[in-house]
Amino acid sequence: MRRLAVFPLFVVLMAPSCLPSTPDQSAWRAAAIRSVEDVASSVATVEWGIEHDDDLFGRYLRSLVVHAEESADSSQQKLSSLQPPGAAEAIYDSATGTLSDATSVVADARIAVVEGDDAAYPGLAHRLDQIGDRLDALEQQLRAMPTGDHD
Amino acid sequence: MRNRFDSPYDAVLHLLDRQVLDSDGLMVCKVDDLELVRVGSSWWISALLSGTAALLPRLGGRAGERAMRFWKRMAPEQTDRDVPYRVEITEVADLTSAVNLSRPRQQALVRERRADSRQLRNLLECRVRTEAGEDLGHVLDVRIDHDGHRLVGLVVGRGRPDSLLGYDRHPQQGPAALRLIVRMLHRHSGYATWDQISELDWDRGQLTLTGRLQPLQAAS
Amino acid sequence: MGRFLNVALGVLTAVGGFVDIGDLVTNAQVGARFGMSLAWATVLGVIGICLFAEMSGRIAAVSGRATFDLVRERLGPTMGLLNLLGSLGVSLLTYVAEIGGVALSVQLICGVSYLLLFPIFGVFVWLVLWRAKFSLIENVFGILGLALMVFVVSAFQLGPDWSHLGHEAITFAKPVQENWSTWCYYAVALFGAAMTPFEVFFFSSGGVEDGWSDKDLPVMRSNVALGFPLGGMLSLSIAACAATVLMPLGVSVDSLDQVGIPVAAALGRVGLAIALLGFVAATFGAACETGLSVGYAVGQYFGWQWGKYVRAAVAARFHIVIALSTLVALGVLATTIDPVTVTEMSVVFSAVALPLTYFPILVVANDPDYMAEHVNGRLMNVLSSLFLVLVVVAAVAAIPLMIWTHLGA
Numbered sequence: 001m002r003r004l005a006v007f008p009l010f011v012v013l014m015a016p017s018c019l020p021s022t023p024d025q026s027a028w029r030a031a032a033i034r035s036v037e038d039v040a041s042s043v044a045t046v047e048w049g050i051e052h053d054d055d056l057f058g059r060y061l062r063s064l065v066v067h068a069e070e071s072a073d074s075s076q077q078k079l080s081s082l083q084p085p086g087a088a089e090a091i092y093d094s095a096t097g098t099l100s101d102a103t104s105v106v107a108d109a110r111i112a113v114v115e116g117d118d119a120a121y122p123g124l125a126h127r128l129d130q131i132g133d134r135l136d137a138l139e140q141q142l143r144a145m146p147t148g149d150h151d
Numbered sequence: 152m153r154n155r156f157d158s159p160y161d162a163v164l165h166l167l168d169r170q171v172l173d174s175d176g177l178m179v180c181k182v183d184d185l186e187l188v189r190v191g192s193s194w195w196i197s198a199l200l201s202g203t204a205a206l207l208p209r210l211g212g213r214a215g216e217r218a219m220r221f222w223k224r225m226a227p228e229q230t231d232r233d234v235p236y237r238v239e240i241t242e243v244a245d246l247t248s249a250v251n252l253s254r255p256r257q258q259a260l261v262r263e264r265r266a267d268s269r270q271l272r273n274l275l276e277c278r279v280r281t282e283a284g285e286d287l288g289h290v291l292d293v294r295i296d297h298d299g300h301r302l303v304g305l306v307v308g309r310g311r312p313d314s315l316l317g318y319d320r321h322p323q324q325g326p327a328a329l330r331l332i333v334r335m336l337h338r339h340s341g342y343a344t345w346d347q348i349s350e351l352d353w354d355r356g357q358l359t360l361t362g363r364l365q366p367l368q369a370a371s
Numbered sequence: 372m373g374r375f376l377n378v379a380l381g382v383l384t385a386v387g388g389f390v391d392i393g394d395l396v397t398n399a400q401v402g403a404r405f406g407m408s409l410a411w412a413t414v415l416g417v418i419g420i421c422l423f424a425e426m427s428g429r430i431a432a433v434s435g436r437a438t439f440d441l442v443r444e445r446l447g448p449t450m451g452l453l454n455l456l457g458s459l460g461v462s463l464l465t466y467v468a469e470i471g472g473v474a475l476s477v478q479l480i481c482g483v484s485y486l487l488l489f490p491i492f493g494v495f496v497w498l499v500l501w502r503a504k505f506s507l508i509e510n511v512f513g514i515l516g517l518a519l520m521v522f523v524v525s526a527f528q529l530g531p532d533w534s535h536l537g538h539e540a541i542t543f544a545k546p547v548q549e550n551w552s553t554w555c556y557y558a559v560a561l562f563g564a565a566m567t568p569f570e571v572f573f574f575s576s577g578g579v580e581d582g583w584s585d586k587d588l589p590v591m592r593s594n595v596a597l598g599f600p601l602g603g604m605l606s607l608s609i610a611a612c613a614a615t616v617l618m619p620l621g622v623s624v625d626s627l628d629q630v631g632i633p634v635a636a637a638l639g640r641v642g643l644a645i646a647l648l649g650f651v652a653a654t655f656g657a658a659c660e661t662g663l664s665v666g667y668a669v670g671q672y673f674g675w676q677w678g679k680y681v682r683a684a685v686a687a688r689f690h691i692v693i694a695l696s697t698l699v700a701l702g703v704l705a706t707t708i709d710p711v712t713v714t715e716m717s718v719v720f721s722a723v724a725l726p727l728t729y730f731p732i733l734v735v736a737n738d739p740d741y742m743a744e745h746v747n748g749r750l751m752n753v754l755s756s757l758f759l760v761l762v763v764v765a766a767v768a769a770i771p772l773m774i775w776t777h778l779g780a
Contacts, residue, residue, distance in 0.1 A: 034780055037623065044620040045629060055635040056643065059482035060628065067626040143548075152434065152743065165740070168444045168451070170436065170674055177685065181443070181674030201674070209448045248434035248741055316445060316734055325737045326752035 025085045025146075032088075032095055033142050035079040039102050040135040042072035046109045047128040050121045058116070065106075065113045072103045091141065098138050102131045155246040156297045159370045162196070162271060163292040163312045170249040171199065171238070173256035179238075180260060182250060184209060185271040186237060187302070193345070196300040197268065198237040199250065201260060205235035209272050211311075236260035240300055269353055277358040279307045282349060290358065291340065294370055305348075307364060308340025342367050378593050384513030385598020386520075390605050391657030392472030392627075393465070393564040393718040395650065396711055398606045399630040400779075401557050402613025403623055404549065410540035410607055412558040416565025417603030419758045421595050423566070423729050424574050426736040426747070426755065428591045431578030434741040438575040439671035441741075442731045454727045455672045459665060461724040462569050464717040466661040467700045470496060471710025472654035475627045480647050489704045496658045497697040500666075501690055505580045505679040508663075512656025518649030523608040525637035531615040539614075556772040556779050559765050560715070563722030565603065566762070569664040571728055576667040580680045585745070612637070626711055666693040715778055722769040725762045733759055 023031065045068045049061050056064070076099040084092035105127050112120040155165050162185060171179040183205035186198040207218040223232045238260060244253040252259060271293065279287040291312045294304035316333055324330060341364025350359040401409050427438050436444075439458075443451030473492045474485035499508060538544065545554045583591065612633035613624065622629060627650065634646040663679075666689045670677030677689040704710070733755050736747050747755065773779075 037621070038625075040621055041623045041625075044622045045632075048620060048622070048632065052635065055639045057640060060479050060631070060635075060643065060647075062482060063479050064626075064628040064632075067628060071625055155740070168448060170440055170444075170671075177681070178670075178674060178676040183448070206448060210452065211449045214449075248436050312447065324739070325747055325749075326733065326756045328756050329734065 023082060023085065025087055028082060028085055028088050029142060029145050031082055032079055032091075033139060035075045035099065036095070036135055036139045036142065038075035039072045039099050040132060040139070042068040042075075042106060043102055043128050043132050043135065046106050047125055047132065050109060050113065050128075051125050053118070053121065062113055065110045069103070069106045069110045072106050076100060076103050088145070091145065095138060095142070098131075098134050102135060105131050152247040156243075159294055159296050159303065160246070161292045161306070161370050162295050162302075163275070165246065165370075166199075166250065166295075167271065169246075171201070171252060172249045173252045173259065174244070174254055175256075177256050179252065179256045180236070181206075184235060186265060187269045187271060187274070188265065188267065189269075194269075194302045196240050196271075196295060196302070197265065198239050199243070200235040200237050200270065202236040202262075204233045205270070231262055231264070234262050234264045236262050237265070273353055273356070274358075275312050277351070277353075277356045279305075279358045279360060282359055282361055287341075287360070287364065288339070294342070302345055304342055304344045305358075306340065306342055306367060307360070308337050310336060337367075340367060341365055374590075378590055380510065381590060381594035382598040382601070383517060384510055385594045386513075386601040386605065387516030387518075387652070388509075388513040388656055388660070389599060389602020390516065390519055390609075390653050391465075391567070392468050392654050392710070392714050393567065393721070394606050395472075395609065395630055395653065396624065396627070396714045397557070397560050397564040397718055398609040399613045399617070400624040401561060402610035403617035403629075405546060405554065405557060406544070406614040406618055407536045407540040407607075407610060408542075408544045408546070409554070409558055409561055410610065411543065412561035413565055413603060413606050413610070415761065416562045417600055417606075418754075419562075419762065420566045420570060421599045422751070422755050422758055423571055423732055424599065425592060425595045426751075427571050427575035427732050428578050428583070428595065429588060429745055430732065430735055430741065431575040432583035432587050432591060433585060433743065433745045435579060436741070437579050437667060437671055438572050438728065438732060439668045441735045442728070443672050445731045445734055451672060454731075455668055457724050457727050458568060458572075458668055461717065461720045462572075462661055462665050462668065463696060463699060464713065464720055465567065465569060466658065466665065466696060467703045468710055468714040468717045469654050469658035469661050470697075470700055471704055471713060472627070473651060473658055474704075475710055476647060476650035476654055479628055479631070479650070485710070486707060490701055492655070492658075493697055493701040493704070496655065496662060497694055500659055500662050500679075500693050500697075501683060505577070508656075508659050508679075509577060512652050512659065515652030516649060516656055518645045519605055519609075519653060521634055521638065521642050521645040521649060522605060522612055525634045525642060526608040526611045526615070528637040529612065529615045529633065531611065536611060536614065550776070552772065553776045553779055555768065556719075556776045559722050559769050559772060560718045560779065562761075562765050563718040563720075563725070563769070565606065566725055567718075567721050568724050568728045569661050571732070572664040572667050573660045576663070576671075576678070580678050582680070588745070662693050662697060665696045666690070712778075716773075719769050719773050719778075722765045724766070726759070726766050729759060729762055 046065050049056065049064045053061055079099060080096050109124045109128065112124055160166065166185065167182055169182050171182060173179050180201035182199050183202065184200040185196050186200050187194050188197040203222060207222055208215045210218055219233065226232055238252065242252050242254055244251045274293060275290050277290050279290060281287060287307050288309040289307070290305050291308050291310070292306035293302055294306070295301065296303045343360050343364055347360045347362050348358060349361045398413070430441065431437055442454050446454060470489055470493045471485065474489035477488050477492065478485040545551065578591065609630070616633040616636050617624065617629065624630060631643055631646050635643040667677055669692045670689045675688045676686045678686055683690050735741055737752065739746055
């Protein structure tokens with residue numbers, strides 16, 4: 001008899017983890033800011049690396065860029081998997097859009113570094129600088145968002 | 152370092168859980184327990200005990216008993232699974248920061264149960280009360296006379312044997328804050344001589360004292 | 372002259388051996404995010420470890436007994452066992468982090484993924500612990516670890532605004548966008564990184580390995596008084612470099628390669644090469660120390676012969692414990708967990724485990740039976756008691772802070 005009761009209990013307990021996690025406004029804002037900061041850090045790392053490739057060894061720069069890309073990808077995915085609360089839906093699209101643009105620039109940089117394509121570095125540095133500025137603006141926007149305590 | 156066996160000492164504080172070294176300075180074992188035998192009306196330490204069979208029960212109460220049962224169940228075909236290893240007390244040369252044996256460690260530990268012997272932990276688990284029935288706590292430590300290792304007194308109080316940390320015995324041992332805390336926790340602890348024991352029931356872990364507890368003092 | 376060389380060697384080894392993967396990562400992370408506002412935590416940690424290393428070294432020299440031996444003797448078998456389990460857990464976690472750190476450092480040099488390297492270096496660490504002489508382990512990696520002095524040179528070369536850094540340090544100037552809870556969490560992490568428990572096991576057991584006696588007390592004290600603070604200065608310079616280069620860029624440190632960026636910025640490829648040598652030496656040396664500490668702790672609890680001052684066959688169980696713990700560490704690394712994450716956890720859990728180690732040391736350092744006339748003086752007791760309180764506060768706050776701040780996110 002006890003075993004029969006366990007099954008529905010199990011379903012009830014497991015159900016919430018099958019749905020995407022739905023944080024409230026302030027939690028989503030905090031998670032979004034963290035993600036943006038992490039991706040911005042990766043972008044800045046890669047930008048510094050390709051601008052200073054003369055101060056680094058080839059293998060070192062490769063490691064640097066590959067790790068930065070992994071970190072950016074995981075931060076971006078973490079945010080995309082969070083269900084935005086109603087009020088944040090507007091900014092959700094622009095946030096995930098900017099983050100995914102950033103990760104694609106970083107990926108392009110990684111490809112160039114691994115192939116040793118030095119000629120592409122200046123162009124990539126410029127693109128990284130630009131996406132860095134967009135990420136900064138996004139972070140300001142997120143910080144200016146109301147924390148939604150009075151929802 | 153001075154030889155602690157030059158004067159009376161306390162079994163738990165000075166002997167139990169100490170490292171045992173052989174005559175070459177190599178490590179042998181820890182003193183996991185002590186074997187006590189009765190000669191006449193007195194009890195004497197006859198051997199140091201070591202090994203899993205001696206250590207597990209000392210882990211205390213229920214946990215110790217279950218650990219011991221588990222240990223025996225792991226090899227039911229062995230007859231002496233619960234017999235600890237022993238080293239005769241006569242093979243101990245002196246006691247400095249470790250117990251120093253007078254022989255090399257090769258085959259120093261022998262697994263042998265001596266009939267009619269008891270272990271110190273049985274004594275340490277004893278509840279102590281006065282003849283009037285007042286509960287005084289547990290046996291926290293046992294004072295040993297260095298000449299022959301005869302049990303001559305008991306330190307009685309509440310709490311566990313190790314909670315004294317030696318602070319009760321040295322009046323000025325620092326740091327001051329810790330000393331005060333331990334003294335406060337053990338303000339009801341005291342000392343009783345062996346003759347004050349009117350009844351000692353090993354199996355039930357009960358010990359009855361006559362007279363009053365004296366204040367604690369360092370062994371020497 | 373021989374005396375002087377002895378002291379010099381001891382000091383240099385202490386400096387070079389002070390920094391491990393926990394110090395590298397934590398100081399760089401803190402410098403990049405908080406500037407020098409948490410310098411006080413490193414300073415406190417260094418003072419703390421000086422106090423407790425001196426006490427445990429003195430106990431080892433005067434009584435010939437190492438730390439874990441006394442933990443069981445003073446606290447009893449039950450508390451001693453709980454203590455052993457706790458200390459083992461933290462030491463194993465640190466062992467995983469250090470071996471991972473070696474692999475990550477070598478990856479930065481040769482480009483091969485650390486996942487392929489860690490088994491090789493794990494086995495290498497075990498072989499060194501099995502076969503190499505203790506003095507070799509102690510001295511070689513300590514001296515090579517001095518390569519990390521390149522961070523001190525870089526800090527000066529970068530020409531930061533020293534008064535600004537100093538001001539940050541003294542006024543605890545937390546950056547505006549960070550929370551106080553995260554700030555406190557990193558304070559505890561820095562404290563745990565500086566006062567690693569295994570360091571004290573290693574220092575005191577090493578004293579017994581080297582056969583210290585009363586006569587070695589002055590040398591031991593100079594090692595501690597000069598070596599550890601200079602090592603602490605290394606830690607602070609890692610933070611200062613990160614604060615000067617990484618903070619303005621908005622780079623937060625989550626991999627070992629970012630730690631080297633300031634050195635490359637200041638000194639170019641030459642500096643970077645020296646830093647990489649330093650990373651490998653520091654992490655390999657720390658891996659050896661941690662592996663030995665696991666063996667010391669288990670051996671000293673059960674009374675087994677331990678140590679490298681006897682032939683391996685004479686201390687068979689000690690070496691088996693080390694081999695098994697290396698296997699466990701490699702098993703954990705094989706789950707592809709990020710060694711930097713393991714490092715972050717190990718420093719926090721180190722902070723939690725600190726009271727377990729330090730309390731018995733403080734008690735025994737005062738016991739005239741063990742120490743004869745070398746018991747703690749008044750001043751030593753006052754300072755150590757204060758630090759015991761600090762250590763307990765850090766230990767209690769560590770896990771709640773870790774959970775609350777999501778490992779310092």
